[in-house]
Amino acid sequence: MAEVSRIKLGFVPLNDAAALLVASQLGFFEAEGLDVELRREASWATVRDKLAAGLLDGAHILAPLTLAMTLGLGCEPTPMVAPFALNFGGAAITVAAHLAVSVGAGPGAEGLAALIARRRAEGASPLTFASVFPFSIHNYLLRDWLAGAGIDPDGDVRLTVAAPSRTAELLAGGVIEGFCAGEPWNEVAVMKGVGRVIAHAADIHADTPDKVFATTQAWAKDRPDALAALIRALARASAWSAQAANRSELARILAKDEAIGVDQTVIAASLDGIVFDGPGVNRPDPAQAAWLVGQMKRWNHLAPALDDRSIAAAVYRPDLYDAALKR
Amino acid sequence: MRVLVVDPDSARAALVTEGLAGVEPLDVRHCLFFDEAEAADFAPDVVVVAAESPDRDTLDSLKSSNAGALRPVVMFVDRSEPGLAEEAVHAGVAAYVVDGLATGRVRAVLEVAMTRFNLMRQLRTDLDKAKADLASRKTVERAKALIMKERGLDEEAAYRVLRKLSMDSGRPLATVASDFLAFAAVMKGGS
Numbered sequence: 001m002a003e004v005s006r007i008k009l010g011f012v013p014l015n016d017a018a019a020l021l022v023a024s025q026l027g028f029f030e031a032e033g034l035d036v037e038l039r040r041e042a043s044w045a046t047v048r049d050k051l052a053a054g055l056l057d058g059a060h061i062l063a064p065l066t067l068a069m070t071l072g073l074g075c076e077p078t079p080m081v082a083p084f085a086l087n088f089g090g091a092a093i094t095v096a097a098h099l100a101v102s103v104g105a106g107p108g109a110e111g112l113a114a115l116i117a118r119r120r121a122e123g124a125s126p127l128t129f130a131s132v133f134p135f136s137i138h139n140y141l142l143r144d145w146l147a148g149a150g151i152d153p154d155g156d157v158r159l160t161v162a163a164p165s166r167t168a169e170l171l172a173g174g175v176i177e178g179f180c181a182g183e184p185w186n187e188v189a190v191m192k193g194v195g196r197v198i199a200h201a202a203d204i205h206a207d208t209p210d211k212v213f214a215t216t217q218a219w220a221k222d223r224p225d226a227l228a229a230l231i232r233a234l235a236r237a238s239a240w241s242a243q244a245a246n247r248s249e250l251a252r253i254l255a256k257d258e259a260i261g262v263d264q265t266v267i268a269a270s271l272d273g274i275v276f277d278g279p280g281v282n283r284p285d286p287a288q289a290a291w292l293v294g295q296m297k298r299w300n301h302l303a304p305a306l307d308d309r310s311i312a313a314a315v316y317r318p319d320l321y322d323a324a325l326k327r
Numbered sequence: 328m329r330v331l332v333v334d335p336d337s338a339r340a341a342l343v344t345e346g347l348a349g350v351e352p353l354d355v356r357h358c359l360f361f362d363e364a365e366a367a368d369f370a371p372d373v374v375v376v377a378a379e380s381p382d383r384d385t386l387d388s389l390k391s392s393n394a395g396a397l398r399p400v401v402m403f404v405d406r407s408e409p410g411l412a413e414e415a416v417h418a419g420v421a422a423y424v425v426d427g428l429a430t431g432r433v434r435a436v437l438e439v440a441m442t443r444f445n446l447m448r449q450l451r452t453d454l455d456k457a458k459a460d461l462a463s464r465k466t467v468e469r470a471k472a473l474i475m476k477e478r479g480l481d482e483e484a485a486y487r488v489l490r491k492l493s494m495d496s497g498r499p500l501a502t503v504a505s506d507f508l509a510f511a512a513v514m515k516g517g518s
Contacts, residue, residue, distance in 0.1 A: 043380070134388050160363065
């Protein structure tokens, strides 16, 4: 039976919010009998707080943040469920244009390591790199990329947090020398001539889980029919987004002011690295969550003793996905 | 009072300054975007940020990464979102969120935020200390029990053994007890 009350879903302006934006624009939510209102949010902290306070029913959210919320890292514990994974890949590391020659072509950070060593010998200040949130795949990818070239992420560089929409400006202003964020914000920095993409998520780790669609565990229990309908609409939108024939229409939808608000040509140029649909992409595999927990432990966000599997299984819920899609 | 207002719109900084009229000394600094270096330099007593500002994540991350730079943060919600303030503060999920911003309320709101922040910090420090005390007391109890069992001593005598070890080595009782337990575990593992 169709649920009648209006459902409020939050998203942060990024390409990987496509499933929500497409489902809303093309009427896939309506087709499931849902009345959905999308709300554009400026920060992940606000998405987190509004989910916890019940002001959002569900959201496009950083996969590691759902684990952090459940465990009460950086906030009061709020048990979350992620019944639908939105994408693999789609993030990249960009360095400031003025450093592009010194750091080399990538995708490794060896050139950056040499630059850091040279700057240290000269007594220059450490370079600053931004990611989008402490509990984000972007933070972990950036750290992994740095560590892969022998750079200590906690000693050799300064790491900070910046909203994706601010990164190009911070690069231009010399506040940061590089960042890891989801598209289209790397492409925006490139188009403005202030940055150069040195590595894509897939260069660092294949099939990197990035964003999920999540609700609180309480909401999922309270509204099982609405949740199943949301999953079906998102699955349909993900399949639609993945089709090459729909690429320019997708770019047009994402470019809108109320969506991402970035020029359509920039969006179109930034859609290559992202996987919206395909085997194992949307079904939330607890093994992926366990891998994320491993990253959180590696970078001291979690105690080593924590049981990976139980937290992964509590948040990543393929059973809800399967039930909604009758698989 | 030193207040840092982070807001792309300059109207709010003007409102804050107006609302704090009469507070001496007063230094309200307005910046369009949050700059960590500038903030550290200014050392505000309180930070005011629009809840819709993208810089919230930067401020939020300071909470976990850099305890020294921690400041009470007041967030003002512009859009009418009834409940966010109360719910968020109640759940402890956001620093401080207040609906709307009226000149007459600015001073009270900032003062409450600072008081509450200091109270929370004190509570957290107390809680950490209480947890640490409890943990060390448990360790001492376990070490005492082991000595009683191994040497057939009564509780008081076992305690005296530990205290003597502590005094002789000039190290805290809990540390001595912890080392004793670790040593005992190694010996047991070897047999």
